[in-house]
Amino acid sequence: MIKLTNVTKKYGSRTALNQVDLELDQGKLIGLVGENGSGKSTTLKLIAGLIHPTSGEITVNGEKVNRQIASSVAYLSELDEYYRFFTVKDTIEFHASQFGDFDIEKAYEIMDFMKLEPEKKLKHLSKGNRGRVKIVLTLARHTPVVLMDEPFSGLDPMVRNSIVKGLISFVDLEKQLILITTHEIREIENILDEVVAIKDGHIIGHHNVDDLRKENQLSIVDWMNEIYG
Amino acid sequence: MAELFHSSKPIYEQIAEMIKKRIIRGELTAGGKLPSVREMAIEVNVNPNTVQRTYRELETMDIVESKRGQGTFVTEDTEVIASIREEMKKEILMNFTKQMFEMGYTKEEIKQGLTEYLNRKGE
Numbered sequence: 001m002i003k004l005t006n007v008t009k010k011y012g013s014r015t016a017l018n019q020v021d022l023e024l025d026q027g028k029l030i031g032l033v034g035e036n037g038s039g040k041s042t043t044l045k046l047i048a049g050l051i052h053p054t055s056g057e058i059t060v061n062g063e064k065v066n067r068q069i070a071s072s073v074a075y076l077s078e079l080d081e082y083y084r085f086f087t088v089k090d091t092i093e094f095h096a097s098q099f100g101d102f103d104i105e106k107a108y109e110i111m112d113f114m115k116l117e118p119e120k121k122l123k124h125l126s127k128g129n130r131g132r133v134k135i136v137l138t139l140a141r142h143t144p145v146v147l148m149d150e151p152f153s154g155l156d157p158m159v160r161n162s163i164v165k166g167l168i169s170f171v172d173l174e175k176q177l178i179l180i181t182t183h184e185i186r187e188i189e190n191i192l193d194e195v196v197a198i199k200d201g202h203i204i205g206h207h208n209v210d211d212l213r214k215e216n217q218l219s220i221v222d223w224m225n226e227i228y229g
Numbered sequence: 230m231a232e233l234f235h236s237s238k239p240i241y242e243q244i245a246e247m248i249k250k251r252i253i254r255g256e257l258t259a260g261g262k263l264p265s266v267r268e269m270a271i272e273v274n275v276n277p278n279t280v281q282r283t284y285r286e287l288e289t290m291d292i293v294e295s296k297r298g299q300g301t302f303v304t305e306d307t308e309v310i311a312s313i314r315e316e317m318k319k320e321i322l323m324n325f326t327k328q329m330f331e332m333g334y335t336k337e338e339i340k341q342g343l344t345e346y347l348n349r350k351g352e
Contacts, residue, residue, distance in 0.1 A: 168276065
């Protein structure tokens with residue numbers, strides 16, 4: 001599904017990713033974990049085709065990633081980058097007009113689930129509710145790949161929990177692969193199929209979460225404490 | 230609220246145990262329908278794939294049966310249910326006695342303590 005082969009990404013003289021090989025399969029919820037500046041966001045942006053590797057190759061569904069990959073990849077940015085004067089409804093409709101795979105009915109369903117008011121302007125929403133809007137816009141798309149960059153960042157526990165519930169309720173794991181970067185591992189510990197750990201631009205571990213528990217009696221948090229020391 | 234899972238066992242096994250307990254308590258009856266994979270996932274806050282795996286494991290143990298297009302059902306075989314009940318009891322007793330032996334209690338002390346505890350007043 002997603003394949004990175006010997007991928008290096010440099011920003012000037014700084015190496016963000018260093019000869020990374022990574023293969024991710026369809027139908028899984030995968031967590032990409034690591035400290036700030038470890039290369040998590042860079043990895044997501046590369047898969048989304050927003051930036052280009054300095055060397056190496058990235059494919060999604062066997063297709064080489066370029067800017068056109070947006071039709072098969074939904075990307076949730078860690079930034080708030082929507083039109084502040086739009087209402088929630090305007091924002092949903094705008095997205096529906098931009099992406100052919102956008103399921104507007106599903107979007108309204110998730111909006112209701114998240115208890116968002118359609119007529120509220122984005123600029124009047126709390127940070128938590130803006131976080132919820134991003135989830136609506138991302139999960140309403142029928143793309144084989146969904147990338148979420150820090151969807152929980154800066155949000156309080158109640159909001160994080162409702163986002164987790166939204167994910168469980170609306171993700172289509174028969175057809176989708178979800179890759180999430182986060183610091184809030186405890187929040188998503190129970191919903192991940194696999195975990196990939198990254199440090200200083202290197203992948204330092206990639207495990208099936210059940211195997212970690214079964215073979216090593218480790219939760220993801222335990223495992224991270226072990227590998228990051 | 231999120232269910233609490235411990236880290237020493239895969240979550241799908243812990244959910245399987247939870248379902249077995251519900252069957253033993255009679256919350257889920259013979260032939261009764263289990264929540265859909267999605268409903269169960271939302272209830273216990275886990276990935277639908279995990280619940281799918283739980284149901285698959287329970288099916289290989291003949292505890293549940295999935296019917297195409299209808300969902301997953303508890304077995305109608307009451308003998309299977311009786312044997313889960315027996316098995317669960319043994320498992321808990323085994324853990325209990327193991328801990329007691331580890332701390333040096335004798336068989337007699339365990340028996341006596343258990344009888345006293347069961348017969349204590351106010352219960």
